Amino acid sequence: METMEQAVNQKRSWTTRLDAKKKRIDSVKGLVNGRVIPTDRIVEALEKLIRPGDRVVLEGNNQKQASFLSGALAQTSPKNLFDLHMIMSSLSRPEHLDLFERGIANKVDFAYAGPQSLRIAQMLEDGKLTMGEIHTYVELYGRLFVDLIPSVALVAADKADRQGNLYTGPNTEETPTLVEAAAFRDGIVIAQVNELADELPRVDIPGSWIDYIVVADEPYELEPLFTRDPRHITDIQILQAMMVIRGIYEKHEVQSLNHGIGYNTAAIELLLPTYGESLGLKGKICKHWALNPHPTLIPAIESGWVDSVHCFGGEVGMEKYVAARRDVFFTGRDGSLRSNRTLCQMAGQYAVDLFIGSTLQMDRDGNSSTVTRGRLAGYGGAPNMGHNPGGRRHSTPAWLNMMSSNDSLARGKKLVVQVVETFQAGNKPVFVESLDAVDAKKDTGLATAPVMIYGDDVTHIVTEEGIAYLYKTDSMEKRREAVAAVAGVTPVGLGHDSKKTESLRREGMIALPEDLNIRRTDAKRSLLAAKSVEEIVQWSDGLYEPPAKFRSW
Amino acid sequence: MLNDLPADDPVQTVVASANSILNESVYKHHAKEALHSTKSVQISLLTAGVGAFKAFEAAGVNPDFVAGHSVGAFSAAVAAGVIDYQDALKAVLFRGELMERAYPHGYGMGVVLGMDENMLKTIVRKHYEETNPVFISNKNAPDQITLSGALPGIQKILDAARQNGARCASFLKVSTPSHCPLLSSVSEELSEMLRDIPFYRPLIPYAGNRGARLLFDPVDIRQDLAESVSSAVQWHDASTVLYENGTRLFVEMPPGNVLSRLATKAFPETRVFSVAENGFDDCVFIAKRERSKS
Numbered sequence: 001m002e003t004m005e006q007a008v009n010q011k012r013s014w015t016t017r018l019d020a021k022k023k024r025i026d027s028v029k030g031l032v033n034g035r036v037i038p039t040d041r042i043v044e045a046l047e048k049l050i051r052p053g054d055r056v057v058l059e060g061n062n063q064k065q066a067s068f069l070s071g072a073l074a075q076t077s078p079k080n081l082f083d084l085h086m087i088m089s090s091l092s093r094p095e096h097l098d099l100f101e102r103g104i105a106n107k108v109d110f111a112y113a114g115p116q117s118l119r120i121a122q123m124l125e126d127g128k129l130t131m132g133e134i135h136t137y138v139e140l141y142g143r144l145f146v147d148l149i150p151s152v153a154l155v156a157a158d159k160a161d162r163q164g165n166l167y168t169g170p171n172t173e174e175t176p177t178l179v180e181a182a183a184f185r186d187g188i189v190i191a192q193v194n195e196l197a198d199e200l201p202r203v204d205i206p207g208s209w210i211d212y213i214v215v216a217d218e219p220y221e222l223e224p225l226f227t228r229d230p231r232h233i234t235d236i237q238i239l240q241a242m243m244v245i246r247g248i249y250e251k252h253e254v255q256s257l258n259h260g261i262g263y264n265t266a267a268i269e270l271l272l273p274t275y276g277e278s279l280g281l282k283g284k285i286c287k288h289w290a291l292n293p294h295p296t297l298i299p300a301i302e303s304g305w306v307d308s309v310h311c312f313g314g315e316v317g318m319e320k321y322v323a324a325r326r327d328v329f330f331t332g333r334d335g336s337l338r339s340n341r342t343l344c345q346m347a348g349q350y351a352v353d354l355f356i357g358s359t360l361q362m363d364r365d366g367n368s369s370t371v372t373r374g375r376l377a378g379y380g381g382a383p384n385m386g387h388n389p390g391g392r393r394h395s396t397p398a399w400l401n402m403m404s405s406n407d408s409l410a411r412g413k414k415l416v417v418q419v420v421e422t423f424q425a426g427n428k429p430v431f432v433e434s435l436d437a438v439d440a441k442k443d444t445g446l447a448t449a450p451v452m453i454y455g456d457d458v459t460h461i462v463t464e465e466g467i468a469y470l471y472k473t474d475s476m477e478k479r480r481e482a483v484a485a486v487a488g489v490t491p492v493g494l495g496h497d498s499k500k501t502e503s504l505r506r507e508g509m510i511a512l513p514e515d516l517n518i519r520r521t522d523a524k525r526s527l528l529a530a531k532s533v534e535e536i537v538q539w540s541d542g543l544y545e546p547p548a549k550f551r552s553w
Numbered sequence: 554m555l556n557d558l559p560a561d562d563p564v565q566t567v568v569a570s571a572n573s574i575l576n577e578s579v580y581k582h583h584a585k586e587a588l589h590s591t592k593s594v595q596i597s598l599l600t601a602g603v604g605a606f607k608a609f610e611a612a613g614v615n616p617d618f619v620a621g622h623s624v625g626a627f628s629a630a631v632a633a634g635v636i637d638y639q640d641a642l643k644a645v646l647f648r649g650e651l652m653e654r655a656y657p658h659g660y661g662m663g664v665v666l667g668m669d670e671n672m673l674k675t676i677v678r679k680h681y682e683e684t685n686p687v688f689i690s691n692k693n694a695p696d697q698i699t700l701s702g703a704l705p706g707i708q709k710i711l712d713a714a715r716q717n718g719a720r721c722a723s724f725l726k727v728s729t730p731s732h733c734p735l736l737s738s739v740s741e742e743l744s745e746m747l748r749d750i751p752f753y754r755p756l757i758p759y760a761g762n763r764g765a766r767l768l769f770d771p772v773d774i775r776q777d778l779a780e781s782v783s784s785a786v787q788w789h790d791a792s793t794v795l796y797e798n799g800t801r802l803f804v805e806m807p808p809g810n811v812l813s814r815l816a817t818k819a820f821p822e823t824r825v826f827s828v829a830e831n832g833f834d835d836c837v838f839i840a841k842r843e844r845s846k847s
Contacts, residue, residue: 093799094797094798094799097797115797116797117797118765118790118793118794118797119794119797119798122764122765122766122794126766372695373670373671374790426667426669426695426696427667427668427696427718427719427720428669428696436671439671
């Protein structure tokens, strides 16, 4: 009884988070002008608004970077700010890791670190950084609302007004998600903007979610990551693209899909108006896309192939084109693109028929990984889209087409396609006995081997040899035979008994180009609807404005 | 290699200071017949590297980072202000003598192209014999790896590498098995010697040979310089660390363009120049233009 009374008497406060937030806000009263932090006092403001040990989510996508705020955070004194726990979807800029080198931060949870993959591995080895977990994008966004709720969110937008309303233009990306996680749990939200405006073209994030804005000394960094110059597409990639269109998209009637960043998929996009047209497939396949505004999709859009495109982010140079094609893209009242990385990742996970991507290594079971030893690159979004989501219930022709039994509870499957050449540059086989990911697990002490796409999710493998229809295989043995049959002269392929190829072809487990009525000699660059960036610009009626590095004329 | 340098004052100062330490003209070490000697080659490399760096400095070009491959690390340390050129020269002389003495006959290095480290490691493990020791040494690129050790041992690995799909596997024209444990006594003596030389805090970060880390502490740099000769040079990683730290222009000091070729291949999006190939003036022009952009 006595203890119970004590417990009731000790009144618990239910507003500790809000109280702490108010204190922080009070601490910068003399420094800020309403909601605006003066540009030259950002370092000082961060040292007051952030506290040692905070969980800080810093916006760094693979495209848009809160580069002014990351630079400022790296300039704070490790005497004032230390032990920060950084949460970032992408570690890309040098100063992201300087935070750890300088002792400002000590722990990280992230999804992708490709551009800093050596430094992060070194710092982990040197004990300068403690690893939380390596995630996929949607997974990390999810944890922002569960057990990685941020104390502070540092984000980037194009413009703000004095009420803190933000305009992100085409590059909304993950900003709303990061802001939401902090703003509604009494965290502090600071947005860097390129300019302060009296009136915004549209409001992407309402001002009541934002605590402070700061005008950056230069516009946030934005990488044109999804621009592929058709000049670099090879004849082999064109052959593979023809096989994909014929042997997968047409065969299974794939209507909605995501494409990766590679030249393989750029080749497919550029073959739709030519090779695809010649097969009479317009209107039957590739109508709905979860995809960034790839310049290489322009010829297909212009030829009437594409009904809709929802985007993760924008793409530098595509702004005017997108605005002029609002029947196809998601756009705001102002005319510019509205992207949303979280929603597009979710769409790519649940709502599309097919994901297609590439990899650096694949084992004989079809597991794939992009891990290089001594590097820690993480996952990004590919695993979100490159798997069969067990929660899917709606059916489409392609999804139903993957059913391989007559069981009364049989269900369909998402198509997960891996397109690879059997050897990488530098004579490295793609098909290997054991993934480097297995060694990486040992080297770094990760809880699991960093596999990008698991073999049991992969429905098709496409190489220059042919297509393996893995979804049809009913045993591990058959699966391995099908993988080996298209693995060329790699260690995995050399183990293949070529006599089995004929029976696999008869059973439809594999298809060679000739089985699809494709002549290898027809796979020529002349089939590409655009053979250069300049020709893409022509297709766009001059609306696409490629960044300088892609201009060769 | 000294011929690629401008005939400016800063270069002449370096040459004069070399001459006074050597008690003879540094150009003697640069003569064709002298370049068979490890010591002479190393003296010439150091003088060319530092001479060029001083010329860049005089022209107003200051780098953000430095790195040097093998003996080039001494030039890099001078460029970073960690040691004086005269001290570097003494150390390199001493290092060269020790290296020449260590294995006068029957040892050397090879290089394997078009095979990754894992596979080459497996081959070395399979064919290793204590009587003819061989080690994987420098990692210049993911598919360009050197071997160091006894010549018959190297021959075996080169043959096996070729049979297992390497694009090219051949001996290098050097007579010292550098960058492997066979030279650990050289490292020990060099380490003793470097203790008597003053080391200063680097003015700019120096990327180390052994661990491929950016080093900021003079003690770490001294250790790197001493131990590099008996450890693998992680050149690909060292240059990758520079790249990840934001380097977008690499300029190779003379002589040659080996390192710039490697950088061009490893980082297709960067600009890569060498004094040997592009000339000093063009390098200065580009460096200044890139600097004004950032």
